Amino acid sequence: MRMGHPPIRRRKPLGLQVISILSRSVSRAVVTGAGSGIGRAIAVELARQNHEIVILEVDEAAGEESAAFIQKSGGSARLVPCDISQTDSVRSAFDQLESLDILVNNAGIASVGNVETCTPEEMDRIYEVNVKGMYHCLHFAVPKMVQAGRGCVVNLASVASYLGISERFAYSMSKGAVLSMTMSIARDYIDSGIRCNCICPGRVHTPFVDGYLEKNYSEQERPEMFKKLSEWQPIGRMGTPEEVAGLVAYLTSEQASFITGSAFEIDGGVTNLR
Ligand SMILES: NC(=O)c1ccc[n+]([C@@H]2O[C@H](COP(=O)([O-])OP(=O)(O)OC[C@H]3O[C@@H](n4cnc5c(N)ncnc54)[C@H](O)[C@@H]3O)[C@@H](O)[C@H]2O)c1
Numbered sequence: 001m002r003m004g005h006p007p008i009r010r011r012k013p014l015g016l017q018v019i020s021i022l023s024r025s026v027s028r029a030v031v032t033g034a035g036s037g038i039g040r041a042i043a044v045e046l047a048r049q050n051h052e053i054v055i056l057e058v059d060e061a062a063g064e065e066s067a068a069f070i071q072k073s074g075g076s077a078r079l080v081p082c083d084i085s086q087t088d089s090v091r092s093a094f095d096q097l098e099s100l101d102i103l104v105n106n107a108g109i110a111s112v113g114n115v116e117t118c119t120p121e122e123m124d125r126i127y128e129v130n131v132k133g134m135y136h137c138l139h140f141a142v143p144k145m146v147q148a149g150r151g152c153v154v155n156l157a158s159v160a161s162y163l164g165i166s167e168r169f170a171y172s173m174s175k176g177a178v179l180s181m182t183m184s185i186a187r188d189y190i191d192s193g194i195r196c197n198c199i200c201p202g203r204v205h206t207p208f209v210d211g212y213l214e215k216n217y218s219e220q221e222r223p224e225m226f227k228k229l230s231e232w233q234p235i236g237r238m239g240t241p242e243e244v245a246g247l248v249a250y251l252t253s254e255q256a257s258f259i260t261g262s263a264f265e266i267d268g269g270v271t272n273l274r
Pocket of ligand 1: 208
């Protein structure tokens with residue numbers, strides 16, 4: 001068979017293009033945990049792509065700040081206060097939305113320790129936010145996407161979803177579940193026009209990382225530890241929230257219409273390079 005570029009489609013006359021752009025309804029993107037770090041960068045980038053942003057955030061002040069920043073930059077954003085670990089809170093948040101086109105399940109919390117040091121309370125805490133919280137958002141969002149016959153979900157997993165990283169017992173458990181939930185949703189809703197993928201970042205410099213350093217190391221130890229964390233990535237540094245947001249923007253765009261049921265490493269070489 002002769003390979004080559006597909007034939008170039010003839011463009012619609014300009015007048016018809018304008019009409020179809022005007023008649024397209026506003027695209028709404030829900031981003032959880034967009035008050036900080038990666039989630040905030042994702043919300044800002046999706047707003048730049050002309051999506052109307054709905055921020056689901058437990059830290060109301062931080063969520064308001066992100067929404068105000070987007071509005072000041074000319075975008076559309078609003079906060080719906082929500083604790084994703086609480087069923088009623090998530091139900092009520094999605095009840096306020098008539099429809100949504102994109103769901104970015106970003107909110108998550110960190111945990112350090114092995115199976116011996118991880119207390120039953122810590123295991124519950126991580127499960128309630130990172131696993132059940134994501135389940136809640138999927139549970140209340142997917143029916144709206146099914147009704148619309150289209151939708152796009154991006155879940156924040158981690159390289160910990162599939163690598164054995166030391167002292168990350170509960171966190172790895174939760175991110176493994178994110179990977180599995182991603183594949184399950186992608187499979188079950190492929191015929192409903194819903195795409196679902198996940199992103200597996202290596203270390204990204206956010207308050208998540210700074211909080212970990214503050215909690216576990218003295219002021220004197222922190223610079224050395226920061227260097228160590230940076231050098232863990234073969235590329236020699238941590239990622240930036242904006243780099244992750246760029247990948248989310250691509251996955252939620254029309255250009256990614258053939259991509260579903262995939263996990264994308266964005267990790268400075270952690271997974272594949274030695
Ligand atoms: N930073 C990294 O190195 C890294 C690496 C891999 C994966 N991730 C994942 O990326 C996501 C974002 O990480 P980040 O570094 O930006 O974290 P972050 O701590 O900077 O931000 C997380 C946000 O989620 C919100 N949140 C926490 N619990 C919530 C709840 N119950 N309901 C609603 N909102 C809640 C927080 O208030 C915060 O605004 C997380 O899922 C994390 O596991 C981060």
